[in-house]
Amino acid sequence: MDLNADLGEGFGRWPLGDDEALLGIVTSANVACGFHAGDPSTMHRICGAAVDRSVAIGAQVGYRDLAGFGRRRIDYEVDELRDDILYQIGALEAFCRVAGGRVAYVKPHGALYNTAAVDEGQASAVVAAVVAYDSTLPVLCQPGSVLAGIAASAGLKAVGEGFADRGYRADGTLMPRSLPGAVLHDPDKVVTRAVRMAVDQVVEAPDGALVPTPVASICVHGDTPGAVDLASRVRNGLAAADLVVAPFT
Template sequence: MDLNADLGEGFGRWTLGDDEGLLDVVTSANVACGFHAGDPDTMRRTCELAAERGVAIGAHVGYRDLAGFGRRFLDVEPATLTAEVLYQLGGLDACARAAGVRVGYVKPHGALYNALVRHEAQADAVVDAVRAYDPTLAVLGLPGAVWLKRAEVAGLPVRFEAFADRAYTTSGGLVPRGRAGAVLHDPVEIARRCVQLATEGTVTSVDGFPIRARVDSICVHGDTPNAVAIASAVRQALTGSGVKLKPLDRENRSLTA
């Protein structure tokens, strides 16, 4: 099982979350690429810290929406979205290469992540960008998302993700952030859910129903106030239950690969 977190989401003098603390715990880092958050200094520093710790680097691509932190849907033309994802991939991969490693996978952020569950035109646009940049890159997303289905047909390596600190609907989607209880904060409860995901392949919905979930990676949001405590509790619970943690596709993403 992989344990990932959204990192590098500061901008200029403004910082968000404890990236160094999380990089001591997680096995993969979804690094913001400058569109929803992040800037060149932050991107390069985060890649260097991840490389030092043997943490896999993923491109956390999003809409061009710094003001909204990428959490607002944008009706971007597919060709433009393809170009914007290519731009983000190239920028982050340059920072990763400078640190002696490579970007190993792609994970959309925020509103783009949610849109790609059903939005076919944007799904195809993101798949086209990944294929054009590097068809060996893995793509990470919500099980059942249309973009992952398109990615699989296109021959891209597909990986499935669950969220440690988000509530699920009975249909397997994420409870919208505006609803009470959408984001979980208790490290003990979150760790228990993650063990259930890793060992049983299920998660309990907000209404109390068990949901089947095929999972390769579990995400802890880096902007949650107690993110390091949550990630640490999750890691300890997983390893204590006999779950082996492994970076997402890191074995294929060194500069010599």
Template sequence: MKLRPAAVDLNADLGEGFGAWRLGDDEALLDVITSANVACGFHAGDPSTMHRVCRAAASRGVAIGAQVGYRDLAGFGRRRIDYEFGELRDDVLYQIGALEAFCRAAGERVRYVKPHGALYNTAAVDQGQAEAVVAAVLAYDPGLPVLCQPGSVLYERAVAAGLTATGEGFADRGYLPDGRLVPRSRPDALVHDPAAVVRRATRMAVDGEVVAVDGSVVEVPIRSICVHGDTPGAVELARAVREGLAEQLTVSPFA
């Protein structure tokens, strides 16, 4: 018999603009979510953007996480890069430290670490890249949770190293039967129907399961739900997801 969870977190990727270019409505999303995955300048973001988002998140009591990615502004961090272990470890460590500076300026601190894009997907299946992310977190602060997919290689390596791994589910992404996300190159990668997104989020949070693209049911023991902030209607969708979750659970930061 599954135990019913008492609370769930709602997170989104923020600060993904660069210079004069902004992506998504960070301010509006911060009024809805409980955790903000803030870009640290490698796949997106810049110092002024990081400072602005950290200050806004801190003023609302939203937990701030370091969204670390590949050094790939041109590709928005969505292209796999093969790194040497030490180079990837140090790139991740650098990004956490950079965001920490702006958190401290806002009277806060980095509460968790979440990989972005291609690094997220690669570390989910590649032991070398997963261990590089884990090594960076261990070097910075072993008390920081790692937000990632349950059952992934990163999740397993984080737990093996003594870190806290927090399971994450994606309300608006398609799932494969093995629990991995459908690649964005496929037409069924995203779930567009708002009502379906709300139902999926609630089922993941309450029952720990999601229906995969082939109709099978996949177990996803999660503590946090991600909604993407770079899609049309993102704020309204995030608000609907939060309202749906709040009908059955407390919505609060996991970290």
């Protein structure tokens, strides 16, 4: 089972999360590409550190929305969104190559992730960008989502992702962050949820429904308070369940 986190989400002099510590725990790093967060120097630093630690690097592509951290939906023309995503992948690839690595997968961020899960237009823009850049790149996304289906139809590998620290609705979508219970902070509950998703491939919704989660990667958000401790506990929990923690790539 892969363990991933969103990294490089500071900007200039404003850091966010402990990237260095998380790189010692996770097996895949979703690196912000400068649109919702991040900047060239941060991308350079994170890519170098990830390569040194044999952590897989993914392009964490998002809306052009630094002020909103990419968590506000934006309506785009499909071609414009495709080109914004393509631009972000290429920018991160430059820093990966300098570090002796490569972009290994693509993962949408925030509102783009949630919108592409249900919206054919935005999902098709993500897929078009990946196909145009490198059709061997997997797309890390919500299993059973519109994005997963369109990616698979285009010949891409859609890799199912589960969120250890997020609440799920009965339809398998993530609870909006504005709702109580959308973000989990209790370490024991986070670890239990992660192991259950990895082993039993299900997650429990607030109404008690068991939602199928055929995942190959578990995410712990890097900007969640206590993220380093949570990620460490999740990794230990996965290992205790006799799972090999390694990059899905």
